[in-house]
Each structure stands twice: as C-alpha cells, then as structure tokens.
Amino acid sequence: MATKNKLKVLGFAGSLRRGSYNKALLRAAADLLPEDMNLEIFDIEGITPFNQDIEENMPLKVKEFKAKIREADAILIATPEYNYSVPGVLKNAIDWASRPYGDNAFEGKPAAIMSASVGMLGGARAQYHLRQIFVFLNMYPINGPEVILSFSQDKFDANGKLTDENTKKFLRHLLQNLADWTRRLRK
Numbered sequence: 001m002a003t004k005n006k007l008k009v010l011g012f013a014g015s016l017r018r019g020s021y022n023k024a025l026l027r028a029a030a031d032l033l034p035e036d037m038n039l040e041i042f043d044i045e046g047i048t049p050f051n052q053d054i055e056e057n058m059p060l061k062v063k064e065f066k067a068k069i070r071e072a073d074a075i076l077i078a079t080p081e082y083n084y085s086v087p088g089v090l091k092n093a094i095d096w097a098s099r100p101y102g103d104n105a106f107e108g109k110p111a112a113i114m115s116a117s118v119g120m121l122g123g124a125r126a127q128y129h130l131r132q133i134f135v136f137l138n139m140y141p142i143n144g145p146e147v148i149l150s151f152s153q154d155k156f157d158a159n160g161k162l163t164d165e166n167t168k169k170f171l172r173h174l175l176q177n178l179a180d181w182t183r184r185l186r187k
C-alpha cells in the first residue's frame with residue numbers, strides 16, 4: 001500500500017527506563033503492523049514537569065510532542081503500572097499535551113493501550129486509569145483485545161525482542177482492531 005494512504009500511528013511508552021519492557025513492546029508492535037499502518041515511536045524522556053505558569057509558552061519538546069500527536073491518525077500507548085496507576089512521567093506528558101485549555105492535542109483521537117509488568121496482573125490497573133483519563137481527553141480507545149503482559153521478564157530475550165508467540169498474536173489483533181476502528185471513525 002502506498003505510504004500516503006497508510007494510517008499514521010504515534011506510539012509512546014510510559015517508562016523512561018533504557019531496558020523498559022513497555023518500550024520493547026512498542027518496538028515489537030512496529031514489527032507486527034497491518035499492511036496499511038505506520039508506527040512512529042516518540043520518546044517522552046526530557047519532558048519537564050508540568051507547570052501551568054509556562055503552558056502558553058511550552059518547551060520545545062512539548063511542542064514537538066503535540067505536533068506529532070496532531071499529525072497522527074491514532075495513538076498507541078504502552079505503559080507500566082506504578083503503584084496501581086499510570087506512571088507520573090506518562091501522566092505528565094499527557095497533561096502537557098492536553099493544555100492550554102481548549103488546545104488538547106488528543107481531541108477525538110482513536111487509541112489503543114497495552115501494558116507490560118513484571119507482576120502477575122500485567123499493568124491492568126494502569127490501563128483502566130488511563131481509560132478514565134481518556135474520557136476527559138475525548139479520546140476513543142478500542143476495548144480489545146486487552147494486551148496485558150504479565151511476567152514480562154520471561155517474554156523478551158536479552159536484546160529486548162519479544163519471543164512470546166501468544167503475545168505476538170494478541171498484539172497483531174490489537175493493531176488490526178486499531179486500524180479498523182480508525183478507518184471507521186473517519187467515515
């Protein structure tokens with residue numbers, strides 16, 4: 001399919017860690033995309049703590065993030081769960097991109113969520129908190145499949161490559177559903 005007709009998806013992870021399983025999950029997604037989809041991965045590292053005093057004159061990195069979100073047809077977030085919720089760095093990046101009031105870059109965007117955790121519940125609780133945040137952002141997340149990667153330390157090789165075939169299957173399905181949903185919302 002010609003590149004210009006492909007859906008543009010912007011992906012970002014809620015972890016800054018170099019060896020992050022969630023970053024690795026995004027890289028795995030890039031290898032499993034449907035034919036009509038492109039994925040660009042944005043690193044939220046370097047986004048300063050939100051300060052409303054400077055929201056009208058936001059840092060360059062935030063401007064870049066907002067522009068990438070606006071250019072994208074859909075959003076893909078891979079996040080860890082920190083203390084039963086979304087990591088502060090992810091919430092911070094989202095808060096920046098939603099401001100100033102009336103200039104929310106996420107407005108109306110379709111989205112898909114996935115999570116990876118070393119724990120048994122795979123970050124599920126963070127996913128539901130993220131869904132709640134999407135309500136005020138007026139985003140349209142797909143409901144399934146829920147890609148919830150538990151015991152992630154067992155599912156990647158030493159180079160951070162996803163080795164678990166079942167996860168690959170769910171990931172493919174999630175990406176296909178995101179493509180279908182994005183095209184459906186456009187109609």
Ligand SMILES: Cc1cc2nc3c(=O)[nH]c(=O)nc-3n(C[C@H](O)[C@H](O)[C@H](O)COP(=O)(O)O)c2cc1C
Binds near residue numbers: 017021083120121122
């Ligand atoms: C501050 C902190 C809080 C955490 N809280 C949770 C938690 O509530 N639930 C969970 O499943 N894992 C929790 N973890 C473990 C993470 O799942 C694990 O560190 C994971 O590898 C983080 O994702 P990453 O590999 O993408 O950085 C926590 C880790 C940190 C550093």
